[in-house]
Amino acid sequence: MALLQKFIHALENTNAFTIGVCKFLTILSVALITVIVCAGVYWRYVLNDALAWSEESAKFLMVWMVFTGAPIALAQGTHAAIDALPEALPPRARQAVFGLIYLLVMFFVTVLIYQGWQFAWNARIQSTPTTGISMLYVFAAMPVGGAIMFLISAELLLKSIAGIWRPELGVHRPEILPITGAS
Numbered sequence: 001m002a003l004l005q006k007f008i009h010a011l012e013n014t015n016a017f018t019i020g021v022c023k024f025l026t027i028l029s030v031a032l033i034t035v036i037v038c039a040g041v042y043w044r045y046v047l048n049d050a051l052a053w054s055e056e057s058a059k060f061l062m063v064w065m066v067f068t069g070a071p072i073a074l075a076q077g078t079h080a081a082i083d084a085l086p087e088a089l090p091p092r093a094r095q096a097v098f099g100l101i102y103l104l105v106m107f108f109v110t111v112l113i114y115q116g117w118q119f120a121w122n123a124r125i126q127s128t129p130t131t132g133i134s135m136l137y138v139f140a141a142m143p144v145g146g147a148i149m150f151l152i153s154a155e156l157l158l159k160s161i162a163g164i165w166r167p168e169l170g171v172h173r174p175e176i177l178p179i180t181g182a183s
Contacts (some may be wrong), residue, residue, distance in 0.1 A: 001021045001162070001165065001166075004158060004161065005163055005169075007093065008035065008155060008157060008158045008159060008162065011151065011155035012155060013143060013157065014151065015075060015152050017154050018069075018071070018148055018151065018152075019071065019072055019075050019152075022068040022069070022071050022148060023072060024032050025065075025068040026065055026068045026069045029061045029062070029064055030065060031067070032057075033058045033061050033062060034062055036054050036057050036058045036061070037054065037058050037091075038059070039051060039054060040054030040055060042129055050132045050178030053130045056128055056129065056131060057131065058128050060128070060133075060138045063138055063139075063141050064138075066067065066145075067069055067143070067144060067145025068141075068143060068144075068145060068148075069150055070145055070149060071148040071149050072141070072143060072180075074105070074152050074153065074156075075148050075152045076113035077171075078145050083095040083100045085097065086098060091163070091167035092163070092164050092167055092172070094136055094163075094167075094170075095164045095167060095171065096164055098156070098160040098163070098170065098171045099160035099161055099164070102153045102154075102156045102157040102160060102171075103157060105149070106150055106153045106154065106157065107149045107154045109146040109149045109153065110146075110147035110150065111145075112142060112143070112145075112149075113142075113143045113146035113147055113150065114143075115142075116141075116143040117142075117143040118133035118140025119139050119142065120136050120138075120139035120140045120142065120143065121136065121137070123135035123136060123138075123139050124136035124153065142156065156171050159171045
């Protein structure tokens with residue numbers, strides 16, 4: 001159990017740094033998309049001269065934003081989930097279900113990494129119409145995001161395994177906040 005805890009701790013440290021980088025890149029992507037889209041609108045409707053590269057650049061930044069944002073949501077446990085079954089189970093069984101879920105996530109992201117890399121590699125000879133950037137750089141977001149999600153899933157899987165023996169060490173879902181709105 002001590003060896004498992006050391007490995008979990010090492011993954012926690014690695015993932016904390018990686019999630020910090022993902023947060024920075026996601027925020028930067030959102031900021032750049034906002035500036036680029038606003039500039040594109042200004043040039044098109046005020047100056048009557050469209051920026052050819054603005055729409056393309058915003059789309060490609062959005063791809064990277066998704067694949068740097070998804071690991072953040074996975075790490076925080078905020079992806080959409082139906083958690084009625086795990087919440088109805090006793091703590092040890094809940095950790096076993098979470099472990100199974102993270103095994104499935106690891107399988108999915110392994111496929112994403114492999115297929116994403118194949119897709120990016122095959123697209124390397126194509127370039128974007130207006131900026132001339134190789135599509136490899138755009139599609140590389142898939143294997144990069146998948147690899148980060150694999151590391152996070154591995155950490156959560158190991159925590160689930162530890163939680164089977166000691167539930168306080170396991171994966172815990174964040175408190176679900178009620179959706180507020182007009183009544």
